[in-house]
Amino acid sequence: MNYESRFSENGEAVGALSDEDARRKRRRTVIAAALGCAAIIGTAGYFFSGGDEKAAGSAAASADKSMPVVTVMVPGTQEISRIVSATGSLAARREMPVGSVGEGGMVTNVLVEPGAWVRKGQVLATVERSVQTQQLQQLSAQINVARADARLAQAELDRAQALVARGFVSKADIDRKAATRDSADARVRVAEASLAEARARTGRLDIRAPEAGLVLTRDVEPGQVVSGGSGVLFRLALGGEMELRAEVAESDLQNIRVGGTANVTPVGTNLTFPGKIWQISPVVNPTSRQGVARILLGYDKALRPGGFASVNIVSGTAVAPLLPESAVLSDGKINYVYVVDAGDKVVRRDVQVGQVADAGVSVLSGISGNERIVLSAGAFLNPGEKIKPVLAKKQK
Missing domain, CATH: 2.40.50.100 (RNA polymerase II/Efflux pump adaptor protein, barrel-sandwich hybrid domain)
Structure with a gap:
């Protein structure tokens, strides 16, 4: 039987191990080493097996971050008033x-x-009428003279008629006195008419x-x-009635009617006055190609004849999408918008715009109103570019 001796640090023997004990010790060492290797291999396998997934996730996250975040809207449709804008001068109707x-x-x-x-x-x-006043007094005195003559002529006629039955006055004398009386009455009427004429002429002063x-x-x-x-x-x-004589383009004259409503804003004020078209010019100026629409206005001290004003004339209504001006782009030839498709890609859509007002731009054709429309970043996008759309909040 073999023995192994153990020595202390100073070289002195402290005991010995048998062969069996040595084998057990080596076996434990091998097992511990095997377990350590297995742990290292497992750890490495864990990291290597998850590397591709993490790399793919990291790449996807980077791609997602690189896509631009763009605000979009779904405009729908609404009833929009068709407006004809014009300018003109204020005047008394x-x-x-x-x-x-x-x-x-x-x-x-x-x-x-x-x-x-x-x-x-x-x-x-x-x-001044001092001369006319003297003339009136003179004519009034002439009337008094004429009336006195008429009374005298009537009295002489009455006395002559009383003497006819006694034979002192002939029938011819009665006729002459009647004619004298009639002439005197006529002179009274002439004098009265002259006085009335003079008074009328004086009144016309x-x-x-x-x-x-x-x-x-x-x-x-x-x-x-x-x-x-x-x-x-x-x-x-x-x-006190006023009007605006609005100069309307020839093409717009066909869209307005007598009785149509309008809103007039005088230059230099923020006041708006309601009006109504009461006359449309039957002719067009051959030089300016414009006609005049006369818009009746009530009296207001801000409406000064000769002043300048702008007007919006309501020429009807239409049902169409309404977009903010930032959503409508132009390439110099045609207007267009960017629509976001089902794959979140930007698609150019040509449109025909209608009325442009403070509320927005009406779109007559090109979109139905149910699409997702890029709200304001269209100038920085390209057709086919993929984006991350964010729906705009509806304003109350």
Whole structure:
């Protein structure tokens, strides 16, 4: 039997092992080494077996991160008003020029200012009439003379008729006295007519409003001498009604109708006034290729005749998708949008746009409204590019 001796660190023997003990010790060492190798191999196999899956997942994650995130919308359809936009000048719907209709004279007083409301027949200015007043007094005195002559002629006729039965007055004398009486009555009527004529002419010296309305301009001052040839002294707007004379393109004239509604915005204000088309020009300017649509407006101090204004005329309604302007692109020839297909790829779709307004752009053809439309990043995308779409939140 073999023995193995163990020695201490200083070389002294501390005991011995038998052959059996040595074999057991070697077996345990081999088993431990085998187990260690198996653990190493298993660990390596675990890592190597999962490497491909992790690499694939990492590649997929990188590809997913490289796709652009793009906001899209599904517009649907809605009823959209067709709008014709135009510009034009404000004016009185019916402007009334007022001048002197009498023989004229020196203006003594002007009674109204621009912006004043006047009624029919109201005096706007007076003209000096001292001469006419003397003429009226003279004609009035002539009427008194004529009436006195008529009374005398009637009295003489009555006395003559009383003497006819006694034979003191002939029938011929009665006829002459009756004619004298009739002539005196006629002279009374002539004098009265002359007085009425003079009064009418004197009354025409006053410059009056022909109808109720708003005074727009005043071109006369006290001391000014006026006559029938003096031109326009006042301008009035009949009833204060205003209008916009909108210049509409020839192609748009076919789409508007008398009675159509419109919204008018004077330049320099943020005010909008409702109006109604009451007349459309039957002719088109051959130079500008435009016609005039006259839009009736109520009175407002912001509506100043001669001013400039823009107008949106409602020419009907249509059911169509409505997109924000950022979603509609153009290549210089045609408008288009980007549609996202079922595979999240970008597809170009040519469209025909309609009305462009603050609410957006109406699309007349090219899309149905049920597609996913790229909202605002179209300029940075290419057809066929795959994206990561995010649906935009609907605004309340």
